[in-house]
Amino acid sequence: MREITYEQAGTEAILEEMRRDPRTFHLATDAPPPLLAEFGPQRVRATPIAESALTGIAVGAAGSGFRPIVNWSQVTFAFVAMDQIVNQAAKIHYMFGGQVTFPMVFRAQVGGGTRRAAQHSQSPYSMFMNVAGLKILLPSTPADLKGLLKTAVRDDNPVISFESGRLGGLVGPVPDGDHTIPLGKADVKRAGTDVTIVAFAWLVHEALAAAEALAAEGISAEVVDPRTLVPFDVDAVRASVRKTGHLLVADEAGPTAGASAEVAALVTEDPETFAALRAPVRRVCALQVPIPYSPGLEDHVFPDRRKIADGVRAMLSGARAA
């Protein structure tokens, strides 16, 4: 199978969908050269650095029959547009009684590890999960990014694609042809029997590395990648936990009211899954701090393969969470 980077996969998805549907167009504060070269300045617009307006413009164009694709570049800039995201894009279909659809895709980098400090290193997707009316992608591989993004462009709702900045250069196989992935389908990235590790985005890869290390110790870890946060494939996560009896959730965001907390709640409030648990659910998340700059500080804040493996060992040995 063809191998391309995560970043290339995202661009391919947009190129293919813009070819497929002339009602799509692209808004960002820069016009990406491959898009501009193929579709020209009418459909590939470099906007002023005015995220509130460009996000609202997407809402209005979506309600007028188009399928805008907006790249905020980084989630930190999405905060400048929060009224348009939270009060307008998320609610407009509902509060107008479903009169018309508002198909739009927003892309934003999340995560840390790039030494860019607090404003350019964050993973606030749970804030958006809390707003009814937004679908949310959090892909971990080139193939998942491409397949989910293509589906998102065809979806009739606002979809935010949160893309890990650490994964931009990650190379992986991507199927040829019209590769789409339905939203709300988790992917078991590694099968196992002793413990379920639910991990997001970059941490899927750290969890896979941890699983490899644990395998050498005779511990069989299953790594489940939800791939989308809204809709969330609760059945897949519960099924895995019922099989293994143990759940560890790894998230590059802080734990407080995070996606990790949602996963823990979804697992423990289901009687059958709760009864199958043989240890308390454990979370391995970032520390609840703004992300600091200096390398030693930043690396200390984030979870990684070692912290995940340590968490699994502690859980299986019956030790209490730190």
Place this chain on the structure above:
Amino acid sequence: MSTPSPELQREMLRQMQTIRRFEERASDDFRAGDIYGVVHSYIGEEAVAVGVCAALERRDQIISTHRGHGHCIAKGADLNRMMAELYGRATGYCKGKGGSMHIADFEIGMLGANGIVAGGIPIVTGAGLAAQLEGEGRVAVAFFGDGASNAGPFHESVNIAAAWKLPMIYVCENNLYAVQTPAAKSLAQPDVASRAAGYGIPGVVVDGNDVLAVHAAATAAVARARAGDGPTILECKTYRWRAHTERPNQPDSRPADEIAAWKQKDPIGRLVAHLQAQQGQLTEDEWQAMDAAILAAIEDSVAFAKASPFPTPESALEDVFAD
């Protein structure tokens, strides 16, 4: 400047009076407890919505504000579905999900009232971009108040529309107060339209209580937009007769003599006088008959609303996402 035909003038009068009678009833029924939450009355400002929308075609799009009933009516919305929405009924425009601040009718290009000051301006600018991409000569209109003109999304949107020559008309209803705060204390310059110079586009100030002047200025701005020459800021100086909202115990610190003086400039009374001054264009009997028909239509809309079912509780889960 061509004067609208007597027929169009009478139609504008009918629309303005429909707005006034609708708003009177909405306030009454709000106080009676049949309408919930909040109602913002458009009384006094009718000439702005009607004068502008009379210059538009059905395919053109508008967006409104929290004070949105007038724009709906002027764009041609159905009174029954409007009143049913205020009454929170399943037959309302938004199936009872929106209420007074979120009435929309996308079929007639009414992209919704909006509860966030300046929140609708970027959205309707997106409708303007859609119109430009389609290239069929549609235009889009943002209605907003003097308060919104001080907010970032206004400036961001006008700048983009000017830079891209979007077919937009930005209609500022300057009613001199942002909730309680006088525009004189919050605008660096008294004319919102003067800001157009900063974006290199026309800025026009009109008497917002003169529907013919509003219509003439809007017609020029629409022609400019349709021709691909870009946006215009059209500032209509007007005044709301009632407090910011109909909620009880709303403070209204505006001077009584100021309110009384603006009532002397009643946009409806002025058009009636104008038509009656011209032989045969509107007799007193015709005017009384027009008003009676309007009152009957409002009464019908209330009857429709009252006869309509409330939405089922389960329908709260519908339309979060499109299928």
